[in-house]
Amino acid sequence: xxxxxxxxxxxxxxxxxxxxxxxxxxxxxxxxxxxxxxxxxxxxxxxxxxxxxxxxxxxxxxxxxxxxxxxxxxxxxxxxxxxxxxxxxxxxxxxxxxxxxxxxxxxxxxxxxxxxxxxxxxxxxxxxxxxxxxxxxxxxxxxxxxxxxxxxxxxxxxxxxxxxxxxxxxxxxxxxxxxxxxxxxxxxxxxxxxxxxxxxxxxxxxxxxxxxxxxxxxxxxxxxxxxxxxxxxxxxxxxxxxxxxxxxxx
Numbered sequence: 001x002x003x004x005x006x007x008x009x010x011x012x013x014x015x016x017x018x019x020x021x022x023x024x025x026x027x028x029x030x031x032x033x034x035x036x037x038x039x040x041x042x043x044x045x046x047x048x049x050x051x052x053x054x055x056x057x058x059x060x061x062x063x064x065x066x067x068x069x070x071x072x073x074x075x076x077x078x079x080x081x082x083x084x085x086x087x088x089x090x091x092x093x094x095x096x097x098x099x100x101x102x103x104x105x106x107x108x109x110x111x112x113x114x115x116x117x118x119x120x121x122x123x124x125x126x127x128x129x130x131x132x133x134x135x136x137x138x139x140x141x142x143x144x145x146x147x148x149x150x151x152x153x154x155x156x157x158x159x160x161x162x163x164x165x166x167x168x169x170x171x172x173x174x175x176x177x178x179x180x181x182x183x184x185x186x187x188x189x190x191x192x193x194x195x196x197x198x199x200x201x202x203x204x205x206x207x208x209x210x211x212x213x214x215x216x217x218x219x220x221x222x223x224x225x226x227x228x229x230x231x232x233x234x235x236x237x238x239x240x241x242x243x244x245x246x247x248x249x250x
Contacts, residue, residue, distance in 0.1 A: 034218035036211045044093070045225035051094055052101035052229065059105020060112075071103030079230065082223060089222035096226055100233055111240050115247045122243055126236045129194075133201040144206040152203055155196045190242045197235040204228040 059067045078096040082089050111118050136142050169175065204227055211220050 036216040036218055036220045036224070038208045038212050040218065041208045041211065041221040041224045044221045045228050048093055048097040048222075048225050048229050049232075051097040052104065052233075055098045055101030056105035056108070057101075059102040060109045061105075063106045063109035065106075067102040068106035071099045071101070071106065074099040075103060079226070082226060086223045087217070087219050089219050089226060093222040093226040093229075097229060100229065104233060104236065107237060107240070111244060115244055118240065118243050118247065122236060122240045125239050125243075126232065129198050129235060129239075130201060130232065133198055134205060137202050137205045142202060144202050149203060149206075152196065152199045156200060159193055159196060187242065187245050190238065190245060194235065194238045194242055197231060197238055200231045201228075201235070204231055 055071075059071065075096050078092050078099065082092045082096070085092075108119050108122075111122075137144070142148070166175065204224070207224050207227065211224055
């Protein structure tokens with residue numbers, strides 16, 4: 001029961017079923033006596049962010065579709081593998097960070113070419129949301145209960161379904177109306193998505209603490225760090241789109 005409750009706290013981008021299967025694959029009780037700590041997970045997250053920053057610089061300086069699509073698809077594949085085999089996270093997490101950096105750098109270059117100063121604004125706002133949600137979590141203003149967690153996971157899943165549907169329709173030259181478009185309605189939708197992404201940060205913070213409390217194996221520090229990075233990348237990209245919408249309406 002303890003293991004199940006811990007896994008339910010993990011990043012909602014990874015399904016509970018995948019996490020259950022992945023957790024058991026590595027022997028959640030663990031062969032090593034090393035255990036996950038919040039401090040260790042934070043350090044791993046910072047290291048992953050550093051790796052992503054390096055490759056993002058490369059992707060920004062050499063923006064091309066290969067880096068953008070290769071980073072996005074490659075990162076998705078790595079996340080899926082990690083969801084089934086979290087014990088491989090010490091290797092997979094750095095690979096994910098490197099690939100995602102290429103994607104983030106390429107996307108940032110495209111927006112920077114169209115909107116002056118947008119990257120600084122997006123990075124600043126992303127960090128501001130991160131620290132604001134950390135304060136909200138630590139202060140207990142919003143408690144991560146099972147009901148809250150289910151609500152955020154359901155909202156995230158709904159957004160993912162909409163994204164997938166839009167991607168499929170785009171292959172036939174059709175785009176869903178208002179999604180990532182200007183105007184008050186489009187901006188409203190984008191604000192909701194940013195809000196859901198921000199709430200996901202609370203689940204990530206809760207996962208860090210639950211991992212330590214449940215005595216998760218040390219490799220879960222990498223797994224949880226990757227989960228937080230997934231949320232931050234999503235939040236950053238959505239904020240980029242939102243700022244671009246506001247700039248286009250000026």
